[in-house]
Amino acid sequence: MPDKRLAGALVAVVAAAGLATGVSTAAKAPTPKTLVQKNCAGCHTMKAAKIHGTFGPNLDKTKPTKARVLRMLKNGGVGMPAFTWSKARRQAVADWVAKKT
Numbered sequence: 144m145p146d147k148r149l150a151g152a153l154v155a156v157v158a159a160a161g162l163a164t165g166v167s168t169a170a171k172a173p174t175p176k177t178l179v180q181k182n183c184a185g186c187h188t189m190k191a192a193k194i195h196g197t198f199g200p201n202l203d204k205t206k207p208t209k210a211r212v213l214r215m216l217k218n219g220g221v222g223m224p225a226f227t228w229s230k231a232r233r234q235a236v237a238d239w240v241a242k243k244t
């Protein structure tokens with residue numbers, strides 16, 4: 144029954160394609176929390192992100208506004224690099240940090 148085997152192969156291909164799409168979407172759109180964990184952990188402490196750096200200010204203490212986080216991400220600061228992310232990504236991270244601190 145060649146038809147049945149063909150159908151089976153098709154299902155496998157579609158499943159593999161679906162899996163690949165899922166992976167690439169996740170890689171393209173990391174959550175603000177993941178971004179903070181990956182990029183800010185070496186320097187900042189922030190409870191919600193479970194990071195404990197001590198080089199920069201403790202964000203749980205300074206409780207920066209969204210505008211302040213945006214400015215830091217865009218321009219950097221004394222000892223802090225600027226992040227050349229898309230505006231949407233900077234907005235998302237700034238929003239999350241302002242809300243969670």
Ligand code: HEC
Nearest residue numbers: 182183186198199200205207211212215220221222223224
């Ligand atoms: C290499 C270390 C380093 C990294 C990485 C870093 N920062 Fe900073 N950050 C600093 C230092 C040092 C300051 C204080 C310098 C200043 O105020 O000009 C600072 C200041 C800040 C401030 C201002 C704090 C306040 O309320 O006064 C915010 C907000 C901030 N960082 C957010 C972030 C975020 C979000 C990330 C990750 C995307 C990040 N930083 C990554 C070192 C770092």
